[in-house]
Amino acid sequence: MRDAVDDPDDRTIIVAREALSYRIVGSESLNLIKSPDVGEAGIGRIAWLGFVCTHPSYRNRGIYSRVWRAGLEWCAEREAATLDFTSNPNAPDGLRDDAIGFYESHGAVRLNTNPYKLKIKEALEAERQADSST
Numbered sequence: 001m002r003d004a005v006d007d008p009d010d011r012t013i014i015v016a017r018e019a020l021s022y023r024i025v026g027s028e029s030l031n032l033i034k035s036p037d038v039g040e041a042g043i044g045r046i047a048w049l050g051f052v053c054t055h056p057s058y059r060n061r062g063i064y065s066r067v068w069r070a071g072l073e074w075c076a077e078r079e080a081a082t083l084d085f086t087s088n089p090n091a092p093d094g095l096r097d098d099a100i101g102f103y104e105s106h107g108a109v110r111l112n113t114n115p116y117k118l119k120i121k122e123a124l125e126a127e128r129q130a131d132s133s134t
Contacts, residue, residue, distance in 0.1 A: 010078065014070045016063045025058040026067045027051070032078055045118070047075040049085035052099070069105065069127055075120050083108075083118040 016026035016035055029050035049071070054064045075083055085098045085108075104110070108118040 012074055014074065014101065015068050016067050018058075024055075026054040026063040028064075028067050028071050030055075030071055030074060030083075032075075033081055033084075045080045047078070047080040047083045049083055064102070068102075072120055072124050072127065076124055080120055083120055083123075085116050085118075087116070 008030035013027055013029045015024050017023060018025050031050060032046045033046045033048050052064070052067075054067075072083070084101075087096050087103065089096065091099065100110075102105065103116055103118070104120070107123045108116040110116055
């Protein structure tokens with residue numbers, strides 16, 4: 001059984017804001033989870049991706065890619081080994097397909113019909129290599 005880590009530093013909401021209006025245009029929530037038997041070293045920590053949102057007027061502009069990257073960095077700083085999440089099966093207008101395409105293009109592996117797992121170190125390394133080649 002997994003227990004939520006009871007520490008405010010082990011949960012966050014990452015937001016992207018429009019430069020001029022400072023309006024929130026994208027966000028995600030993250031929580032750290034650990035098994036009771038892993039001790040305090042952080043080994044075996046799992047990050048859980050909660051809600052994800054990009055304002056419809058700002059989609060397909062790379063906003064969530066930046067939020068995603070910031071989230072991976074946050075997880076790595078806290079020694080999380082993996083990021084677990086699901087995609088919303090009730091998302092409207094093909095948004096679920098877009099989300100699935102995004103997650104899988106960033107290295108997430110679908111475990112069953114909906115749950116995903118991403119190895120954080122490998123994903124961050126791939127993100128950094130992509131940055132250095134552009």
